[in-house]
Amino acid sequence: xxxxxxxxxxxxxxxxxxxxxxxxxxxxxxxxxxxxxxxxxxxxxxxxxxxxxxxxxxxxxxxxxxxxxxxxxxxxxxxxxxxxxxxxxxxxxxxxxxxxxxxxxxxxxxxxx
Amino acid sequence: xxxxxxxxxxxxxxxxxxxxxxxxxxxxxxxxxxxxxxxxxxxxxxxxxxxxxxxxxxxxxxxxxxxxxxxxxxxxxxxxxxxxxxxxxxxxxxxxxxxxxxxxxxxxxxxxx
Numbered sequence: 001x002x003x004x005x006x007x008x009x010x011x012x013x014x015x016x017x018x019x020x021x022x023x024x025x026x027x028x029x030x031x032x033x034x035x036x037x038x039x040x041x042x043x044x045x046x047x048x049x050x051x052x053x054x055x056x057x058x059x060x061x062x063x064x065x066x067x068x069x070x071x072x073x074x075x076x077x078x079x080x081x082x083x084x085x086x087x088x089x090x091x092x093x094x095x096x097x098x099x100x101x102x103x104x105x106x107x108x109x110x111x112x113x
Numbered sequence: 114x115x116x117x118x119x120x121x122x123x124x125x126x127x128x129x130x131x132x133x134x135x136x137x138x139x140x141x142x143x144x145x146x147x148x149x150x151x152x153x154x155x156x157x158x159x160x161x162x163x164x165x166x167x168x169x170x171x172x173x174x175x176x177x178x179x180x181x182x183x184x185x186x187x188x189x190x191x192x193x194x195x196x197x198x199x200x201x202x203x204x205x206x207x208x209x210x211x212x213x214x215x216x217x218x219x220x221x222x223x224x225x226x
Contacts, residue, residue: 006155009153041219042220044217045217049214089155100158100171101156101215
């Protein structure tokens with residue numbers, strides 16, 4: 001069963017704009033929330049990750065916002081660039097479970113020049 | 114380091130045929146995973162292994178078998194392929210007991226006709 005729900009399914013943003021992708025989880029026994037970026041024909045690669053004891057993490061133009069009480073987290077891409085066009089997956093790792101990742105459905109992001 | 118490699122990159126099977134997908138990693142990682150990626154479904158875990166000689170079922174294990182005879186290799190087998198197994202398959206690995214980055218291979222695109 002899907003325990004991480006991601007939206008929107010696709011997103012088009014103009015160059016320089018802010019891209020926002022949202023995820024919600026159901027299982028409170030998650031302790032690690034990574035975002036993966038996938039370019040066409042490639043495997044996913046870790047972009048940025050957060051633990052539930054912090055509300056925000058920023059790396060360059062990429063920021064994760066985390067709301068533990070609402071069981072939601074989101075990825076913000078500031079000053080979006082055409083090179084950011086990719087599919088983005090949020091994920092969650094159970095506290096116990098061989099470091100298995102539970103993925104959201106994915107968001108195909110297109111940045112128009 | 115080659116990281117995680119997958120063989121083959123593409124394959125077309127007829128219904129009922131069998132095949133084995135090979136995943137190899139040179140990072141001395143303990144844990145290895147097989148996922149399938151389908152549009153709108155994200156990545157779903159098929160089987161995983163927490164060490165040489167061990168395997169366990171993931172979210173969607175039916176129709177697949179796996180073996181981990183060597184630490185660096187994780188094989189995914191389809192005994193009798195079905196059109197529902199048309200997908201892109203990804204292998205990933207991670208160091209044991211570390212909720213960090215899962216390293217993904219480049220994927221195998223499988224079509225079952």
